[in-house]
Amino acid sequence: MDNTVLKQQDFADAAGTAVTMLVERLSVHAEEWFVVPLSGFLKELCQKQRQGGIEPVFCVSISVLRTALLCGKPGYRLDAYGQDWPLYDRPLTTRFVECPWLTPLWSELNDHFQAVLDQQEIKKFCYPLLAEQAAWKCTGPLFSMMGSLLKYHMAPIKDDRAFRALVKGDEFRIEFGEFLDWKIVLAAEYPEVDLFNSRGRQFPHRQFQDKIFRHKKFYKFNLKGSVFRNCEFSDSTLEEASLGDCLFEQCRFKNVIFTDVLLAGAQFRECTLENVVFERVIASIAGMAPEKMDDWYRALSMLLTSMEHVRFSDCDLRGGQMEQCTTTYTVMENTLAEASDFAILLPNI
Known part of the structure; x- marks a missing residue:
């Protein structure tokens, strides 16, 4: 044409x-x-x-x-x-x-x-x-x-x-x-895997129930669309991981660092986050580079989730939803939060 x-x-x-x-x-x-x-x-x-x-x-x-x-x-x-x-x-x-x-x-x-x-x-x-x-x-x-x-x-x-x-x-x-x-993929039912005793890092659409991840490093894992229920993450890091559309339900995070992680479309339901750091996390499709955009995602959402001593630094939380959550000593630094419930955490300048 x-x-x-x-x-x-x-x-x-x-x-x-x-x-x-x-x-x-x-x-x-x-x-x-x-x-x-x-x-x-x-x-x-x-x-x-x-x-x-x-x-x-x-x-x-x-x-x-x-x-x-x-x-x-x-x-x-x-x-x-x-x-x-x-x-x-x-x-x-x-x-x-x-x-x-x-x-x-x-x-x-x-x-x-x-x-x-x-x-x-x-x-x-x-x-x-x-x-x-x-x-x-x-x-x-x-x-x-x-x-x-x-x-x-x-x-x-x-x-x-x-x-x-x-x-x-x-x-x-x-x-x-x-x-x-x-x-x-709209919906999937994949068998559970042992993430740290399996080859590769591609594990999308998996189900994890009652798992304990302690002193673990989730480096470049692709867990898109996976579901974690009643799992515990402690003293661990998630770096350059893809967690788009993941569901964390009744999970506990303590002393955990998320760095350069994709969280667009992810949901935290009835979770507890204590001493957790989010650094350069992309939780909105607006913040994704075009060459890395493999799908369309809604924004991150947190529901009935407790956050204590949580820090968001250099993140993109635009459009994010936060409903019935507690935010004790939770702060944001140099973070985008337009049209987002997380905007209430922005420092008053």
Whole structure:
């Protein structure tokens, strides 16, 4: 496409408007549009397993179909895969879910570019084709944002009776993306690992219960999306670790230092933090370097958490949430906290 006709800003404006619409609508309709169909699909899988028809399920993939959108019948595929799921070949079962709600988003993109082209000195018969081509280029980023938003609406699925009853393979995952293309993990059920007696540092989406981490160094660990329940961290350091979307529930931290850690999307629920230091921690996607941005994250949140002798230094806490927390001798130094509940900790100058 000729860049003299449509500028980069035109695409940015169109995508921004579409994403705003998407955020507003998913906040209300995520359950109706995705959770309910997914729950029904899991129920169907359980029935087939009881009848002896299919093997353990390793992956359930939600695939948005751009071609269906272009043909005026927007929708997504639900595919269940067995042990050979990385090949995305021979799904155990498949279902197509119609998405008429995608049509207004597609129309908004087309209308935006049509309005821009109306101001250009090109032949009128080129307008519809150019507008459609431009809108097509925006659908990939739009679907990616959709997946990033959806991962925060998956809690009901994990409590679903069919989800619990489903016979799963190791490292079971529910993912979202485009068919035979990129994927984002929405929910996972991976087996627990011994972090310090296992090879490598890539351990996303793991579950840890009642673990004690004492005198440990979490250096460059990728624990994205992992869950820690009733765990204890003491006299330890977390350095250059990725803890995006991690959940810490009823965990205790004492004499712990977080340095250059990604905490965007992380949640601390009913935790206690004593003598804890956060240095150069990124807890907001606004503070992430573009080359390190692997996903979209909401901001850090702390709920019913006690902080005593805690220090935030050179951190980015923009947009962070802090609800029903105590902050005894908790201070912030040279830290960004715009539109954040943590702003109450900023020193009065």
